[in-house]
Amino acid sequence: MTETTSTSGNDDVLEYLLRLGDDRLVLGHRLSEWCGHGPILEEDIALANISLDLIGQATLYLGLAGETEGKGRDADSLAYFREGVEFRNLQIVELPKGDFAFTIARQFLFDVFSLHQLEQLQKSANKELAGIASKGYKEVRYHVRHSSEWLQRLGDGTAESHSRAQKALDELWRFTGEMFVGDDVDQRLGAAGVAPDLGEIQAKWRAMVSDVIQRATLSIPSDTFMMAGGRSGRHTEHLGHMLSEMQIVARSHPGAAW
Amino acid sequence: MVTGTARKTPTARESLLDLLSSIKDPELPVVDIVELGIVRDIIVDGDSVQVDVTPTYSGCPAMQVIEQDIVQALEADGFTNVKVRYVFSPPWTTDWLSDRTKTKLRESGIAPPMAIEGAEMNDLVTLRRTRKTISCPYCGSANTEVKSEFGSTACKAIHYCNSCHQPFDYFKDF
Numbered sequence: 001m002t003e004t005t006s007t008s009g010n011d012d013v014l015e016y017l018l019r020l021g022d023d024r025l026v027l028g029h030r031l032s033e034w035c036g037h038g039p040i041l042e043e044d045i046a047l048a049n050i051s052l053d054l055i056g057q058a059t060l061y062l063g064l065a066g067e068t069e070g071k072g073r074d075a076d077s078l079a080y081f082r083e084g085v086e087f088r089n090l091q092i093v094e095l096p097k098g099d100f101a102f103t104i105a106r107q108f109l110f111d112v113f114s115l116h117q118l119e120q121l122q123k124s125a126n127k128e129l130a131g132i133a134s135k136g137y138k139e140v141r142y143h144v145r146h147s148s149e150w151l152q153r154l155g156d157g158t159a160e161s162h163s164r165a166q167k168a169l170d171e172l173w174r175f176t177g178e179m180f181v182g183d184d185v186d187q188r189l190g191a192a193g194v195a196p197d198l199g200e201i202q203a204k205w206r207a208m209v210s211d212v213i214q215r216a217t218l219s220i221p222s223d224t225f226m227m228a229g230g231r232s233g234r235h236t237e238h239l240g241h242m243l244s245e246m247q248i249v250a251r252s253h254p255g256a257a258w
Numbered sequence: 259m260v261t262g263t264a265r266k267t268p269t270a271r272e273s274l275l276d277l278l279s280s281i282k283d284p285e286l287p288v289v290d291i292v293e294l295g296i297v298r299d300i301i302v303d304g305d306s307v308q309v310d311v312t313p314t315y316s317g318c319p320a321m322q323v324i325e326q327d328i329v330q331a332l333e334a335d336g337f338t339n340v341k342v343r344y345v346f347s348p349p350w351t352t353d354w355l356s357d358r359t360k361t362k363l364r365e366s367g368i369a370p371p372m373a374i375e376g377a378e379m380n381d382l383v384t385l386r387r388t389r390k391t392i393s394c395p396y397c398g399s400a401n402t403e404v405k406s407e408f409g410s411t412a413c414k415a416i417h418y419c420n421s422c423h424q425p426f427d428y429f430k431d432f
Contacts, residue, residue, distance in 0.1 A: 056317020131346030
């Protein structure tokens with residue numbers, strides 16, 4: 001009985017680490033699609049830098065996930081050799097990059113979530129997880145500054161940038177509810193002091209997001225139907241297409257090194 | 259040179275720190291990895307040694323090169339079993355850079371990091387928040403502006419001096 005309990009606790013941690021890693025891996029890949037296509041040189045570099053931070057964070061979470069699982073899988077094998085249904089990321093991060101306003105709005109909505117999530121995770125009872133989160137937290141502070149300032153410039157810029165930013169927020173809003181939908185894993189890890197309380201994160205997210213949207217002279221979309229399912233492997237049609245591109249080299253040349 | 263025989267140098271931690279001081283950050287060759295503060299501990303056990311390092315940024319591509327350099331340097335010193343372990347807590351901070359290191363950065367045209375402030379959450383999202391004044395590493399002018407908080411490497415931001423009209427890197431406070 002004791003053994004069963006401890007194994008299931010381990011499974012929860014593994015599941016949770018995959019969620020943290022996959023959010024950042026998928027979003028990092030989406031951002032990397034801007035490399036060479038940014039609206040101005042400095043912004044091209046900024047998006048590539050943020051992408052690198054996110055993929056770096058993903059590597060750490062997935063590496064720890066592999067160790068936790070104990071079956072010899074490392075970060076690369078988890079990133080490149082899992083199918084779409086095995087990915088645990090939020091649907092919002094897998095949507096195609098869209099125009100610059102869409103990329104910035106999505107980044108902003110996720111950055112603020114990530115900021116408050118990592119702030120809490122620094123206190124996690126899982127010390128390895130807490131250490132990785134404390135590094136990511138410092139990086140995400142720069143990310144929030146970047147995306148919140150851009151959202152304000154777009155919203156308070158020209159009529160066209162304003163309407164594109166508003167359209168992006170309206171399209172993205174139904175994907176934000178999923179960030180705060182907890183399941184049994186969240187509950188058990190919350191009770192064990194490993195994972196933070198999603199309700200608390202939601203309140204802080206809501207306050208900061210509303211503040212910036214108002215400063216940007218944009219309107220907060222109304223809460224209607226919310227998409228969900230990414231955490232249990234149900235994804236939009238976009239993830240598969242993205243993974244086929246992201247994974248093809250590793251799958252065509254398994255074990256290749258250079 | 260790996261000889262397979264006993265190591266040439268004493269095992270004192272200080273002497274190994276001296277040895278590791280010969281390894282430069284590949285993206286910032288004026289600074290070595292000990293000055294950078296990423297070497298957190300060295301544990302010697304006979305001919306085995308473990309070096310604890312902490313990455314600067316999660317995705318810093320220089321880490322792999324640095325790890326190889328550490329292994330190479332210690333094997334050349336006679337260690338037969340070199341292990342590099344990554345530690346994440348406490349997280350690396352630019353506050354660990356000494357004044358001497360900061361001077362070296364400035365002399366090579368990189369404005370050194372300012373001390374970390376305990377910024378409030380709201381400061382993160384204020385478009386016109388008060389920014390720190392970063393002095394130009396070339397002419398010393400305070401009349402500079404930030405062009406982008408993301409630059410040529412993860413640890414640098416792009417700034418511009420309005421006095422000497424020179425773009426320069428700022429080593430981000432982190």
